[in-house]
Amino acid sequence: LDEEEIASIKRTWNEVKSKEIEILYHIFKDHPDIMSKFPQFSGKELEELKRTSQFGIHVTRIVSFFSHYILLLGRESSKPCLRTITNDMAEVHKTRGVTKDDFNKFKDSIFKYLKDHVEMDKKVIHAWNDCFDSMYYVIFSNY
Numbered sequence: 480l481d482e483e484e485i486a487s488i489k490r491t492w493n494e495v496k497s498k499e500i501e502i503l504y505h506i507f508k509d510h511p512d513i514m515s516k517f518p519q520f521s522g523k524e525l526e527e528l529k530r531t532s533q534f535g536i537h538v539t540r541i542v543s544f545f546s547h548y549i550l551l552l553g554r555e556s557s558k559p560c561l562r563t564i565t566n567d568m569a570e571v572h573k574t575r576g577v578t579k580d581d582f583n584k585f586k587d588s589i590f591k592y593l594k595d596h597v598e599m600d601k602k603v604i605h606a607w608n609d610c611f612d613s614m615y616y617v618i619f620s621n622y
């Protein structure tokens with residue numbers, strides 16, 4: 480990722496990160512099977528779940544991970560930290576039965592949300608793809 484790509488990721492992320500509830504809501508709506516992997520959410524009515532603090536807490540965790548990840552992009556000295564937080568995240572998910580396929584569906588939903596809510600030209604889409612590819616490369620190396 481070059482400087483311009485990183486800047487475009489930061490800019491677009493800043494536009495959507497406060498919509499965290501909506502983002503997870505859309506992911507669960509697109510993929511009920513992802514929602515069912517959460518023991519505390521499985522079987523609940525999404526429209527109601529969306530308004531609970533439990534949902535809010537989980538959303539904050541996911542969005543904080545992305546914000547932290549994006550903040551560290553582009554700094555050579557941050558590379559070990561990026562790798563560590565991503566490996567830790569992968570481990571948590573692997574032990575909870577989250578599959579590569581789940582991660583890929585999750586990515587598709589985030590992309591859909593971004594494309595529907597911020598202006599994304601080809602270059603920005605390319606930058607986001609590269610960002611996910613490098614994150615998923617590390618995650619999948621744990622599988």
Ligand code: HEM
Binds near residue numbers: 518582
């Ligand atoms: C927990 C982020 C994708 C299922 C978490 C946590 C974070 C997180 C930060 C809290 C970790 C902890 O407790 O130490 C992310 C990110 C994702 C992602 C950044 C994508 C890049 C997924 C997917 C699934 C999933 C695709 C399911 C199919 C879960 C479950 C938990 C969890 C079941 C444990 C929830 C709990 O018991 O509190 N995730 N996640 N995650 N995630 Fe994800």
